[in-house]
Amino acid sequence: MGGDFKDRVTIYEVAKAAGVSLATVSRVINDTDSVKEETRNKVLSVIKKLGYKPSGLAQALATNKSTNIGVIIPSANYVYISNMLTGICEVCKENNFTVTLYTTSHSRLDAINSIEKAIKSHADGVIVFDDELNEEDIEMFNSYAVPVVAVNNRIVASKIACINFGYEHIFKRALKDFFVKGNKKMTFLHVHNAGRLLSRIENAFIQTHLENDREYDIINCDDSYQRTYLDFKERFKKKRKEYVIAYRDSIAAAVLNAAHDAGLSIPEDIEVLSLIGTKYSSIIRPTISNFYIDMQEVGRRAMYMLSDLINNTLFEKEYRIEAIYVKKDSTRF
Amino acid sequence: MGGDFKDRVTIYEVAKAAGVSLATVSRVINDTDSVKEETRNKVLSVIKKLGYKPSGLAQALATNKSTNIGVIIPSANYVYISNMLTGICEVCKENNFTVTLYTTSHSRLDAINSIEKAIKSHADGVIVFDDELNEEDIEMFNSYAVPVVAVNNRIVASKIACINFGYEHIFKRALKDFFVKGNKKMTFLHVHNAGRLLSRIENAFIQTHLENDREYDIINCDDSYQRTYLDFKERFKKKRKEYVIAYRDSIAAAVLNAAHDAGLSIPEDIEVLSLIGTKYSSIIRPTISNFYIDMQEVGRRAMYMLSDLINNTLFEKEYRIEAIYVKKDSTRF
DNA sequence: TTGTACGCGTTATCAA
């Protein structure tokens, strides 16, 4: 590559210019051993004059610590995920870690690739929130000694911890409550390949309906606002009473808007519930009833756990965070 | 740290187990030189058996290429930014780069720190979209020979390229158009510390009003949905006719919702314009008129440029992307 | 308090 730049200044050049050995320079950089005040100042001034910055690569190689953590997610393009990412970044900054981001686009191949890369890059730890990866995949990190916190994946091992979402319990209770007060038939939006969490909730949905001898509906739905909007505009030409359960705010909004545009009233005719609420549940009108988990807090927590895991000071390797039901205007109860 | 894991397998162990020298192993890994088919297969099988993965750190140190690019942004928590991030990640995957993320939380200190870290980590290139950093700061990368693409910062140097947003021109034209057709007094929401782009638009706003001898209003506004909503609910008790210009969708939605809750009608009484439209402009009702730039495309473009810059094949170092005006339901024109 | 010398895991140059 173009050699029109000054080469990187090395610790050796600093040592030479300061008239000391490179060991001494290393000492002032890391203030690991005591260095005479005079020498230290001299070295420091040379460092500044030369604009020396230690090579993170060389440091990492020598110390076997990269001060870097990998984050594997499907995409940064979902609000609830970028919220989590924000939480992770916050704590990383506190603990002087650096974040490298691996996005999988819901592709298993990309996901496997991300694991490979995270291992190759000597990540000090990894946070995984991606349903393409199963337990065996994640355990692979373990055989390379890289600690992992898995979000939404129940798995524990010597260097693996996890954060799980408590949805089923509260979801079932909400359904039963609805069975008492409400009367609409419920429709669950099944999104292809939307991951474990949604499947689990879908199962809970079915099971609770069966247990209570209730009819229900499950329909396929694209993970896109526009498609869902059009589908429901069509659907609402015939079906005029329904309680729809969508997995995130944009999808819920699509149903709401379609209902409104079809002349239906909310929540009298149509009720809508979002399973992963974000701040948009409160912004969109009518506001959307939702199950809420503070994903930014999840991110922070995950990173705290990972940090402890790295330091061998994590004792509770399984952390559970409960969703809460937030009643808004899109449902009656 | 806990030694309860097998140590990392090195190229040396592979060489030993395969009965060849480490140079040969290196050759099969990178298929850089010709290796006898027989030896190659043997090495390959040993690599698989031992689960050997080359150390990215050592490779980077030896080749002086980290295959990693740094991305400096204020936060991943804004939709338009995470859109850009998504675009960057897409292209990085195509080109086998890895992304490390530096968030500055609108803090200049954090921003400077991010630069330091990106340099330390030997990033092969950096994309900066952060208004805390001025030209001098960014030029610092140059003296360390790391190529930079600056988004929304007009700066060009031997290893610095930029992407700029065309807002002023179309914005002024839209204003003038409004002056002809419309009649409401316009209010610009000034957000403290929201960066160059907003300031520039604000200046264009003022200038155009002065040129056309029109009255205008500028009011301070927090960069928060909730605060803005409350402020405007209060404001709309008195002021009942207004054309409000907000810098992003959430803020615009706050004004819209406040207007609605104050019994005002949109766009007859209150009109609202969002300067950085995202998909939420179309989801929120009434839909929000906005200036739109495809931030995901910006991200892709930035990364393509950076890639060319790294390879010394970038000739147009300044790229301009024009915002387009998207008329929706929150304004009359 | 300081310096020497080796190791970290690769690539790359030069011989063989």
Add this chain to the structure above:
DNA sequence: TTGATAACGCGTACAA
């Protein structure tokens, strides 16, 4: 086609 051996830039015992 293969094998020594010197970088790459740093940390760290050990010795002085």
